[in-house]
Amino acid sequence: MELSIDIDQTLGIVDPKLHGQFIEFLGECIDQGIWVGPDSKIPNIHGFRKTIVEKMQALHPAVIRWPGGCYADSYHWRDGIGPRKQRPITFNENFGTFTRDDHQFGTDEFMEFCELVGAEPWININLMSGTVQEMKDWMEYCNRESGTDLARLRAQNGHPAPYHVKYWGIGNEVWAGGGFMTPTAYAAKYREFATAMPSFKHDLFDKEQIYRIASGPDGNKPIERVNWTRDLLKELARYRQPSIQALDLHYYNWNLANDDTPTEFDKQSWDRVVKGAGEIEEVIVQQGELINQGLAKMPTPESSMDQRLSKLELIVGEWGVWHRDAFTAKPALKQQVTMRDAVATAITLNVFQRHCDLVKMATVAQSVNVLNALFLTEDEKTIMTPNYDVFVMYQRHQNGRVIQLPAMNSEKLDVMATIKQGQLTVTIINKDYAKSHQLILRLGALATMTRHEELSAASPNEYNSAAAPDRVRKRTKAPAPFAADVFALELPNASVSQFQFRMN
Ligand code: AHR
Incomplete structure (x- = not known):
């Protein structure tokens, strides 16, 4: 197979927010996962599991979504502020979590976690069991500079400076x-x-343009003959439209057939999951069209108070592989992550990056111990899954210009190339369960290979566990030792390989 790259043909820039994270009070994502508490024997930074903080820092996640998900609709933010010992205990029934929730990880803890790992917060408000006033108060607590009771309360809780939370989700x-x-x-x-x-305009914060995120569609699924995006936009167009900046699409790659488990599967089941990961591409393209059609029908403003809605961004607030076994897992929704999931994850990131003109932000479901996780924990042990390595590798695409690639006559390879300051990063997924492939890469100019990394395993079913935490880990390989304009790249079966070149 051959591929010619023209570094001048670019599509758009990879916003780091495409590699965002999602954490929720489900199973052991937060409690026992990220949050172990300051008195834990597990090494921690102010209660946050130290390994997760450090490994997340290395990822530079630009955005983290919290507190849900479904849990957002039963979450009352006041339960999670103030002295931790005095916080109320409620019950969390979400997705079979079935535990008491002692609210040790609340708004201030979330903000500290974001700050520690260098991410911007995205808060989903409680639309179902919360009130408008409760939402307003939460926003005041987070963002009002000073002088109000809630700004004072935040200061009293140790945080005089406002958090400047820009991203607010309305409904899940x-x-x-x-x-x-x-x-x-x-x-x-x-x-x-x-x-x-x-609006917080009065406080004159540069950053403080509130970004309102509406609940978007469930993939492309019509629900009871309703096309969510089309019909919601039609509703919003019926009268003066409220402020809305984005639709939050959720897309799970469901693996519900009963011929496998997260770790025991054959080629057929591998192919199904890999195909499912790619199907998000069609969803995104169609959603882009529906948004454009909806915007075109927005009414012309009748008064100077109205603004015509001319831009609406698409974001993907939940995505990842969801295996059947997750439904019965204990802790809730915990599943192992093999090379199959890592390849599916890389395919999805390729889709987001290829469509960076359409998708502006995406947060994987979820970072720790839930579904398509980057981290699994077992008591004091923290295991980085192969998904973690994928995110580390993709970080090198951040802020790069996506190169438009010619169609390739292979269904087995999925290629992503970005260019940033004369550095070309090429990631190649070999989706073939059993066969290795070679790609002849033509760069059209002399280049020096500066890095070659490979994420692969002895078998596609392999994964990391407490007993073997590094069984599936990306490895650095010796780059080709010569400058050239054509490179023959070897790609093992079921793998993600990355090559970096300095364009001479
Ligand atoms: O990510 C797990 C759950 O899946 C979320 O809480 C919900 O939004 C979705 O259905």
Whole structure:
């Protein structure tokens, strides 16, 4: 197979927010995962599991979404502030979690975690069991500079400076567990909440343009003949539209057939999951079209108070492989992560990056111990899954220009190339369960290979565990020792390989 790269043909820039993270009070994602508490024997930084903080720092996640997910709709933010010993205990039933929630990880802890790992916070408000006032108060607590009771309360809790939270989600999967709403019902609620959001303009924060995120579709699925994006935008167009910056699409790569487990699978089941990962591409393209069609029908403003909605971004707030066994797992939704999941993860990141003109932000579900995880924990042990390595590798694409590639006559290879300051980064996924492939890469100019990394395993079923934490780890290989304009790249079966070149 051959591929010619023209570094001048570029599509757009990889926003680091495409590699964002999602954490929720589900299973052991936060409690026992990220949060172990300051008195734990597990090494921690102010209660946050030290290894996760350090390994997350290395990823530079630009954004983290919290507190859900479904849990957002039962979360009352006041339960999670103030002295930890005095916080109330509630019960968490989400997705079979079934534990008491002692609210040790609340707003201030989330903000500290974001700060420690260098991420921007994205808060999803409680639309189903919360009130408009509760949302307003939460925003005031987070963002008001000073002088109000809630700004004072934040200062009293140790944080005089505002957090400048820009991203606010209004509702989660409102077409399902978030209220089983119709687009008409949701549009009405959205209007109420979005309109009541404070602007913080008075405080003259540069960063403080509140970015309102509406609950977007479930992939491309029509629900009871409703096309979510089309019908929601139609509803919003019926009358003066409220402020809305983005739709939050959720796309799980469901692996629900009963012929495998997360770690025991054959070629057929491998192919199914790998194909499912690629299918998000069509969803994104169609959603992009639906958004454009919806925007075109937005009414012309009747008064100077109205603004015509001309831009609406697509973000993917939840994505990843969801294996059947996760439904019965203990802790809730915990599943092993093999090379199959790592390849599916890389394919999805390729899609986001290729469509960086359409997708502006994406957060993987979820970072720790839940579904498509980067980290699994077992008591004091922290295991980085092969997904972690994928995210580390993809970080090198951040802020690079995505190169438009010619179609390749191979269904087995998925290539992503970006260029940044004369450095070309090429990531190649070999989706073949059993066969290695070679790619002849033509760069059209002399280049020096500066790095070659490979994430592969002795078998596609392999994974990392407490007993063998580094069985599947990316390895650095010797780069080709000569400058050239053509390189023959060897790609093992079921692998993700990355090559970096300095263009001479
Ligand atoms: O990520 C797990 C759950 O999946 C989330 O809470 C919910 O939004 C989705 O259905």
